Amino acid sequence: xxxxxxxxxxxxxxxxxxxxxxxxxxxxxxxxxxxxxxxxxxxxxxxxxxxxxxxxxxxxxxxxxxxxxxxxxxxxxxxxxxxxxxxxxxxxxxxxxxxxxxxxxxxxxxxxxxxxxxxx
Amino acid sequence: xxxxxxxxxxxxxxxxxxxxxxxxxxxxxxxxxxxxxxxxxxxxxxxxxxxxxxxxxxxxxxxxxxxxxxxxxxxxxxxxxxxxxxxxxxxxxxxxxxxxxxxxxxxxxxxxxxxxxxxxxxxxxxxxxxxxxxxxxxxxxxxxxxxxxxxxxxxxxxxxxxxxxxxxxxxxxxxxxxxxxxxxxxxxxxxxxxxxxxxxxxxxxxxxxxxxxxxxxxxxxxxxxxxxxxxxxxxxxxxxxxxxxxxxxxxxxxxxxxxxxxxxxxxxxxxxxxxxxxxxxxxxxxxxxxxxxxxxxxxxxxxxxxxxxxxxxxxxxxxxxxxxxxxxxxxxxxxxxxxxxxxxxxxxxxxxxxxxxxxxxxxxxxxxxxxxxxxxxxxxxxxxxxxxxxxxxxxxxxxxxxxxxxxxxxxxxxxxxxxxxxxxxxxxxxxxxxxxxxxxxxxxxxxxxxxxxxxxxxxxxxxxxxxxxxxxxxxxxxxxxxxxxxxxxxxx
Numbered sequence: 001x002x003x004x005x006x007x008x009x010x011x012x013x014x015x016x017x018x019x020x021x022x023x024x025x026x027x028x029x030x031x032x033x034x035x036x037x038x039x040x041x042x043x044x045x046x047x048x049x050x051x052x053x054x055x056x057x058x059x060x061x062x063x064x065x066x067x068x069x070x071x072x073x074x075x076x077x078x079x080x081x082x083x084x085x086x087x088x089x090x091x092x093x094x095x096x097x098x099x100x101x102x103x104x105x106x107x108x109x110x111x112x113x114x115x116x117x118x119x120x
Numbered sequence: 121x122x123x124x125x126x127x128x129x130x131x132x133x134x135x136x137x138x139x140x141x142x143x144x145x146x147x148x149x150x151x152x153x154x155x156x157x158x159x160x161x162x163x164x165x166x167x168x169x170x171x172x173x174x175x176x177x178x179x180x181x182x183x184x185x186x187x188x189x190x191x192x193x194x195x196x197x198x199x200x201x202x203x204x205x206x207x208x209x210x211x212x213x214x215x216x217x218x219x220x221x222x223x224x225x226x227x228x229x230x231x232x233x234x235x236x237x238x239x240x241x242x243x244x245x246x247x248x249x250x251x252x253x254x255x256x257x258x259x260x261x262x263x264x265x266x267x268x269x270x271x272x273x274x275x276x277x278x279x280x281x282x283x284x285x286x287x288x289x290x291x292x293x294x295x296x297x298x299x300x301x302x303x304x305x306x307x308x309x310x311x312x313x314x315x316x317x318x319x320x321x322x323x324x325x326x327x328x329x330x331x332x333x334x335x336x337x338x339x340x341x342x343x344x345x346x347x348x349x350x351x352x353x354x355x356x357x358x359x360x361x362x363x364x365x366x367x368x369x370x371x372x373x374x375x376x377x378x379x380x381x382x383x384x385x386x387x388x389x390x391x392x393x394x395x396x397x398x399x400x401x402x403x404x405x406x407x408x409x410x411x412x413x414x415x416x417x418x419x420x421x422x423x424x425x426x427x428x429x430x431x432x433x434x435x436x437x438x439x440x441x442x443x444x445x446x447x448x449x450x451x452x453x454x455x456x457x458x459x460x461x462x463x464x465x466x467x468x469x470x471x472x473x474x475x476x477x478x479x480x481x482x483x484x485x486x487x488x489x490x491x492x493x494x495x496x497x498x499x500x501x502x503x504x505x506x507x508x509x510x511x512x513x514x515x516x517x518x519x520x521x522x523x524x525x526x527x528x529x530x531x532x533x534x535x536x537x538x539x540x541x542x543x544x545x546x547x548x549x550x551x552x553x554x555x556x557x558x559x560x561x562x563x564x565x566x567x568x569x570x571x572x573x574x575x576x577x578x579x580x581x582x583x584x585x586x587x588x589x590x591x592x593x594x595x596x597x598x599x600x601x602x603x604x605x606x607x608x609x610x611x612x
Binding site for chain 1: 267301
């Protein structure tokens with residue numbers, strides 16, 4: 001029972017790891033890595049949901065009676081594309097931030113902003 | 121043609137967004153985008169008339185029947201939201217050409233308009249669809265374009281604000297995705313009305329509780345409910361003026377709609393408000409949000425920041441109305457959705473006009489502007505009065521109904537706190553008024569002229585709407601009432 005649902009445990013573990021990285025790390029690129037891990041855990045969750053034990057791909061063939069549910073897999077293709085778009089946009093922002101601030105560390109950026117405010 | 125209205129609402133701006141690149145001349149694209157927005161506006165008006173006359177419209181995509189295919193379901197609530205978004209989208213866009221001439225470099229104009237249309241598409245999609253997974257996809261379409269729109273801001277802090285919004289927004293959207301996945305796991309369906317039927321049987325399981333919690337937290341991140349609002353002030357303050365006006369008037373409203381849709385239609389009132397203490401939690405957060413955000417607004421030096429914090433407070437009011445959980449309470453929330461869009465649209469556009477003339481929205485720069493830009497500043501005053509809730513403005517109408525709802529439900533302390541919260545709004549609006557009217561102008565300000573008419577026309581359209589709907593409440597109240605009654609299953 002406990003080990004039988006191991007894929008869900010992996011999902012939970014990955015989710016926590018990803019979430020922790022997003023919160024704990026000040027480096028913007030690392031934050032994005034954490035975000036991607038977080039999203040990936042949800043992808044695995046959906047794929048697990050659609051899986052049927054000993055089920056095959058949903059293609060009609062002789063000798064196969066059980067099919068996995070294709071719908072969650074298709075849904076998650078969409079979510080993966082969305083995830084890629086998010087990561088790409090995030091990385092593009094990091095590049096622009098690096099160009100204008102000269103760093104990619106959260107606390108340094110905040111320090112620079114504060115300095116700016118005091119001077120203006 | 122009439123039968124395809126629900127899908128046209130989403131498809132028109134979606135198709136138009138890439139077409140912008142073929143025009144690729146700032147003015148041409150602007151006229152094109154304006155035409156597209158007006159088309160969606162007319163579309164949503166037709167939809168609302170149709171819905172009020174003959175009830176819910178169901179549109180099956182590709183002719184596939186509902187639980188298998190995707191359906192768009194337009195009832196009174198959706199039609200009302202579509203009208204709000206499309207009208208504000210059109211009015212705000214009218215000032216875009218003038219505003220972005222100053223704030224964006226020439227090569228980014230086309231990008232701006234196509235992102236604007238995409239963001240609009242996403243919001244229409246979220247509201248129109250009756251499919252839970254579609255909500256996630258459209259949510260990401262509108263959010264991703266919103267991140268990019270915010271990053272267009274001139275100040276480098278816009279980039280940082282956009283990045284923070286991206287992190288928070290993606291976490292919110294992923295939470296919603298987890299919630300939807302769990303619902304699918306338990307019921308095997310994604311269609312909202314189908315979900316509502318099947319959730320009754322599995323409503324007691326832990327998975328459904330977890331799904332509910334994930335969805336609520338995800339949506340509350342999107343609607344900037346205190347204390348999940350941290351992304352909002354900077355995102356609004358450093359985005360280009362037009363983007364701020366557009367997002368402030370529409371994006372959090374869409375998230376409030378999602379909250380209402382999921383708790384009332386999908387999970388049902390009995391599940392949402394009895395099996396979890398959601399009502400109490402949201403009521404407390406809403407009230408704390410009103411006070412903390414209003415108090416923070418008082419200490420801000422950037423006027424855009426003041427109004428952004430005030431937005432968070434206004435979201436608090438919406439959530440209070442919602443968590444009173446009576447037909448009148450939800451109606452007050454819906455009214456405030458509409459009214460707040462009018463006020464914030466007008467206020468942020470007026471700030472855009474100030475930005476256009478003096479290049480800054482720091483409070484100290486407002487000195488003596490009342491004499492230099494009388495029309496713009498009086499628009500800010502009227503918008504501010506509306507924000508406070510002075511009679512004859514829309515703000516009064518929605519606060520009045522909020523008070524009635526809380527008194528009806530026997531929540532006297534809430535009614536008192538609502539009034540006290542409005543006093544805080546008086547303080548931060550007064551700071552702007554005092555600066556603009558009772559201080560001598562800064563040296564070198566003699567040349568500052570009134571904003572051009574392309575600004576004044578949309579600003580005053582919204583200001584007049586603020587007053588008009590504050591006096592003649594038939595349209596807004598009637599539609600909000602019909603929508604909230606249909607949510608509670610009351611047939612008028």
